[in-house]
Amino acid sequence: MTSAHFLRTSRPRFWMYVLGPYVVGLAALKSPAVFYSPLTLLFLVYFLLPANVLIYGINDIFDYETDVRNAKKQGYEALVPPDQRQALGWTIALTNLPFFVASYFLPRPAQLALVAFVALSVFYSAPPIRAKARPFLDAAFNALYLCPGYVAYFLAGGKEFSFPTLFAGWAWVMAMQAxxxxxxxxxxxxxxxxxxxxxxxxxGTLILCLVLYGTAAALAFPAIHWLALPLGLVYATLMLLSLRAGTEEGVMKLYKNFPLLNTLCGMALFFAALL
Known part of the structure; x- marks a missing residue:
C-alpha cells in the first residue's frame, strides 16, 4: 500500500475518536505527570494511528460489497478493492503487533480493556459475528471507542470504577454509530x-439518537456536572436539524461536520476531567 492510501484507510478525520478517550482517561486522574510515562506515551502513539488502522482497515477488508455502492466512499473515504485486501491485512498486523507485545507491561485491568478494544474492533466488521450487519448489536459494539479511555485510566493507576459513567459513555457512542x-x-x-x-x-434512527444523547447527558451529570447540559443540547440540536433535513443527502451534509463536533466536545470533556 502507498503511504497516502494507508493514511486514508486510517480515516484521519476520525483519529480523535480513539485518541480522545485515551487522553480523557489520563486526565481523569488529574495528575499531569502521568502524561510523561514512557508506557503512556507508547500507547498514545498506538491510539493515534495503529488502532485506527485496525478499526477501519478491518472494516474495509470485509465491506467492499457495501462500500462499492456507497457514495461516501467516492472521495470522502477510501475504497479498498479485493486485490488490496492482503496488503492491508499485513499492514494491520505489522502496525499493531508491537503494541500487543508491549501490552505485557500494562496493569491487568488495562490489558483487559485493550483486549476488549481489539475484539470489538475486529468483530464489528469480521465474521463470524460481523456486528455491523446485526441491528442494534452494531450500535452496542461501538463500545470499542470507550476502551482506550479505560486502557489509559488503569495504565495510569486508576482504581475507581463508575457504572453510571460507563453507561453514559456507552449511550453516547451508540448514538454516534447509529x-x-x-x-x-x-x-x-x-x-x-x-x-x-x-x-x-x-x-426512527434520529429519534433513537436523540434519546440516547439525552440519556448520556443525564447519566454523565454526576461526573461532569453542569457541562452535561450544553453537551447534551449540542447533540440534540444536531439531531433536530437532521430530522428537519429529512433525507440521507441532507443528513450527509450535516454529518460531514460530525467529527469536528465530536472533537470539540471531547476537548471540553478533557479539560473538565483535568481541572
Missing part, C-alpha cells in the same frame, strides 16, 4: 446489510 449509519441506509439496504438505521429508517 447517526453515522443514517447516510448509508440506501447502500446498506441494496447490499442487504442490516443495521439499526436500515431497521428503524431515517426518522
Amino acid at each position: 447517526y453515522s449509519a443514517v447516510p448509508d441506509i440506501t447502500a446498506d439496504r441494496e447490499s442487504r446489510t442490516f443495521t439499526v438505521a436500515t431497521t428503524l429508517g431515517l426518522r
